[in-house]
Amino acid sequence: MIEVEVKARARPDTLERILASGAVHVGTENHRDLYFNSPQCDFRKSDEALRIRIKEEGARLTYKGPKLDSQTKSRLELTVQIDNPEEMVQILEALGFRLSAEVRKRRTKYALNEVIIAFDEVDGLGSFVELEARGDAEWEQQRELLLSLLKQLGLGESIRSSYLELLEENGRTS
């Protein structure tokens, strides 16, 4: 499926504006994200990502393809639920993939019609907002919806870098 997503750095009034928009609080999750790099090609250059996300309710393995446009983070996303993240780490390492970074964050989710608003507090990076479309519309339409909501929430420019890339820029990854 195509994951249509935009991201921006949060501002002091962002949480207040999310609530004022009519968005409904959905829940809070703690994410421990393990990123792997390929033995074949450098995912930083090919703009791909392979991640194990561990949260309270369970774990998932996710592949993300290269970004589809120059404005947003929209990209192919493939994901499966897994019962044992430690064993998945061992499988990936046996296949030649290497753990490249770990990202921890606290995500508070809100729903506004077909959009999920995630307020992320990322260890070592600060607070961000990610907007993700969940509807059945074409991805270009969803992108416009998200970019206009970003504006409505008073948020600045869309950041296309992942938390992993932002942490690497900061030189804080393991």
Added chain:
Amino acid sequence: MIEVEVKARARPDTLERILASGAVHVGTENHRDLYFNSPQCDFRKSDEALRIRIKEEGARLTYKGPKLDSQTKSRLELTVQIDNPEEMVQILEALGFRLSAEVRKRRTKYALNEVIIAFDEVDGLGSFVELEARGDAEWEQQRELLLSLLKQLGLGESIRSSYLELLEENGRTS
């Protein structure tokens, strides 16, 4: 974990001898096994395997390392349960792995103390017995136990080839 396993071609009296050994019927499963090869190295040469097994109760992703001895099929096995085998196929293909073969079989399982006896009817190959140790003993001890049970069941030499390799020898894989 180390999977300690021996395999032999079934004989006309094998099922009868399994039941006469005191083994208890556990259940019957239909397996659809999808094998993948690596973009980096040929798993046939490196003696590794990467498989998605789909059965009625769910699916698993399994990696098997090279065999540990010259008599049995014992090897490192790493496995996770996955909720969506089709999406797992897409993730593996996105990472450069290629579907190399599909193996279908009907497995009837029996338990005899710490040993699982699997009577396998493999599409295109015929019937086989696999003995797998489940105890906490050292793998060399388990191997001796399995080789002696193989003899007790009147079965011939231990076959170290996987069903995938046997099908490849027969030239019947897709």
